[in-house]
Amino acid sequence: MPLPYYVSPEQMMKDKAEYARKGISRGRSIVTLEYADGILLVAENPSTLLHKISEVYDRIAFAGVGKYNEFENLRIAGIRHADVKGYSYSRGDVTAKALANAYSQALGNIFTQDIKPFEVEVLVAEVSDGTNGMRSEIYHILYDGTIEDERKYAAMGGQADEIRRFLKDHYQDSLPLDQALQLGVKALTVTQNKTLSERDLEVAVLDRTKTRRKFRRLPPEALSQLLGTTR
Amino acid sequence: MNHDDGWRLAFNDYATSSFLEVLRRDSPHLLPNVSGVPHLSDVPHGTTVLAVRYRDGVIMAGDRQATAGYQVASRRIEKIFKCDDLSGIGIAGAAGPAMEMAKLFQTELEHYEKVEGDNLSLEGKANKLGQMVRMNLPAAMQGLAVVPIFAGFDEKSGVGRLFKYDITGGRYEETNYEAQGSGSKDARDALKKLWRRDMPRDEALRVSLEALIDAADEDVGTGGPDLIRGIFPTVKSITRSGFDDVMEDEVRRVCEAILNDRTKTGNGA
Numbered sequence: 001m002p003l004p005y006y007v008s009p010e011q012m013m014k015d016k017a018e019y020a021r022k023g024i025s026r027g028r029s030i031v032t033l034e035y036a037d038g039i040l041l042v043a044e045n046p047s048t049l050l051h052k053i054s055e056v057y058d059r060i061a062f063a064g065v066g067k068y069n070e071f072e073n074l075r076i077a078g079i080r081h082a083d084v085k086g087y088s089y090s091r092g093d094v095t096a097k098a099l100a101n102a103y104s105q106a107l108g109n110i111f112t113q114d115i116k117p118f119e120v121e122v123l124v125a126e127v128s129d130g131t132n133g134m135r136s137e138i139y140h141i142l143y144d145g146t147i148e149d150e151r152k153y154a155a156m157g158g159q160a161d162e163i164r165r166f167l168k169d170h171y172q173d174s175l176p177l178d179q180a181l182q183l184g185v186k187a188l189t190v191t192q193n194k195t196l197s198e199r200d201l202e203v204a205v206l207d208r209t210k211t212r213r214k215f216r217r218l219p220p221e222a223l224s225q226l227l228g229t230t231r
Numbered sequence: 232m233n234h235d236d237g238w239r240l241a242f243n244d245y246a247t248s249s250f251l252e253v254l255r256r257d258s259p260h261l262l263p264n265v266s267g268v269p270h271l272s273d274v275p276h277g278t279t280v281l282a283v284r285y286r287d288g289v290i291m292a293g294d295r296q297a298t299a300g301y302q303v304a305s306r307r308i309e310k311i312f313k314c315d316d317l318s319g320i321g322i323a324g325a326a327g328p329a330m331e332m333a334k335l336f337q338t339e340l341e342h343y344e345k346v347e348g349d350n351l352s353l354e355g356k357a358n359k360l361g362q363m364v365r366m367n368l369p370a371a372m373q374g375l376a377v378v379p380i381f382a383g384f385d386e387k388s389g390v391g392r393l394f395k396y397d398i399t400g401g402r403y404e405e406t407n408y409e410a411q412g413s414g415s416k417d418a419r420d421a422l423k424k425l426w427r428r429d430m431p432r433d434e435a436l437r438v439s440l441e442a443l444i445d446a447a448d449e450d451v452g453t454g455g456p457d458l459i460r461g462i463f464p465t466v467k468s469i470t471r472s473g474f475d476d477v478m479e480d481e482v483r484r485v486c487e488a489i490l491n492d493r494t495k496t497g498n499g500a
Contacts, residue, residue, distance in 0.1 A: 079345050087338050
């Protein structure tokens with residue numbers, strides 16, 4: 001008979017949290033900020049094929065940091081949730097809030113029930129159409145299911161705390177896209193001694209001026225123009 | 232994730248990017264299903280839709296009437312739907328199931344695009360629609376046949392292409408033009424005489440509307456331009472730059488020009 005051993009629940013949670021945090025802190029960060037026409041998402045990601053930022057529905061985007069296969073699973077689950085809901089009710093009934101709640105439930109369950117927690121943080125953003133005083137929504141969900149309703153900007157990944165501090169001092173409302181992007185890129189490099197070129201970045205916006213599907217990726221050519229590095 | 236059955240599932244689960252498979256597996260109650268229903272005949276039917284190839288791509292057009300038996304069921308329904316940026320579907324047959332199919336197909340393409348981060352090829356889209364028409368075969372046997380036209384711009388070959396279907400899901404590519412629905416024979420007859428290779432947009436638009444007006448003339452189910460209520464056919468163009476509505480003003484002007492010419496010359500009388 002194997003020797004039974006006891007670990008206090010408190011210790012177990014602590015160990016799991018530490019494990020998840022360690023995994024996440026190894027990864028590169030993502031920043032999100034509201035700008036004049038919507039929401040901007042900037043990730044440090046040298047791959048042009050493996051995305052960290054993705055479209056979920058008309059007004060909703062997803063971003064994930066940490067282990068790729070884990071947040072990719074969550075991303076696809078989110079797209080399914082949104083498409084099934086939009087198909088059975090109407091497109092307008094798909095909301096970031098419901099999706100963020102689903103992610104929170106999923107991550108919370110995995111954290112408490114599975115031996116290995118997910119080493120991810122995800123972000124769900126929904127752009128408002130800018131009328132009736134509706135504001136855009138940004139939800140940040142942690143590896144243990146903790147959910148935060150962020151305002152104006154959010155950061156996640158290895159250097160999230162430093163980035164948040166930087167944005168707190170430098171963020172301004174209604175920045176035009178180029179300035180917002182420059183601020184976002186600066187925020188990503190705040191703890192590092194290097195500059196990021198358009199080749200190291202994955203950038204997308206939820207642009208409220210677009211019709212229906214608001215999500216748009218910014219290709220490297222557009223990025224270099226916005227960053228003012230065009231030669 | 233409840234469905235994970237070991238690592239093999241990542242390969243065997245080809246359904247990961249298909250919305251239809253997601254519904255079939257997780258929410259089968261949302262799939263269209265008319266089994267156990269007796270033969271239905273007096274449900275609204277969409278009548279005439281057509282697609283015409285021209286220099287820059289494809290024009291799709293449809294009349295606005297739905298007909299149930301000998302009654303007009305609706306004067307303003309839309310029969311041409313955008314599938315994605317580079318393709319559209321025109322529906323004929325039982326209006327309810329047809330619109331549901333268009334919506335499901337549109338979600339299917341968008342779902343694939345979001346999950347895979349890439350578009351399906353035009354060929355892939357056309358085949359998928361064929362499978363969906365085949366899925367509808369039991370309903371077709373009960374009088375609820377749906378026969379779409381699918382058209383799109385093929386980025387690979389740089390041309391517009393169009394496909395027609397039969398109720399068993401058979402898929403046939405047409406090179407010049409195609410029409411579907413109760414007035415389709417008359418529309419096709421008109422197109423046969425008017426279509427020519429590499430037409431410019433203006434001519435393609437006029438030819439499409441001439442064909443629809445002819446169909447409305449000969450087929451009781453098809454609605455013509457309704458000058459009293461101001462209802463005109465829906466027309467869309469699909470080119471390299473995307474799926475665009477042809478504005479109602481322009482459609483109205485061309486329709487009026489055709490009717491004027493016919494009044495003057497007696498053509499098409």
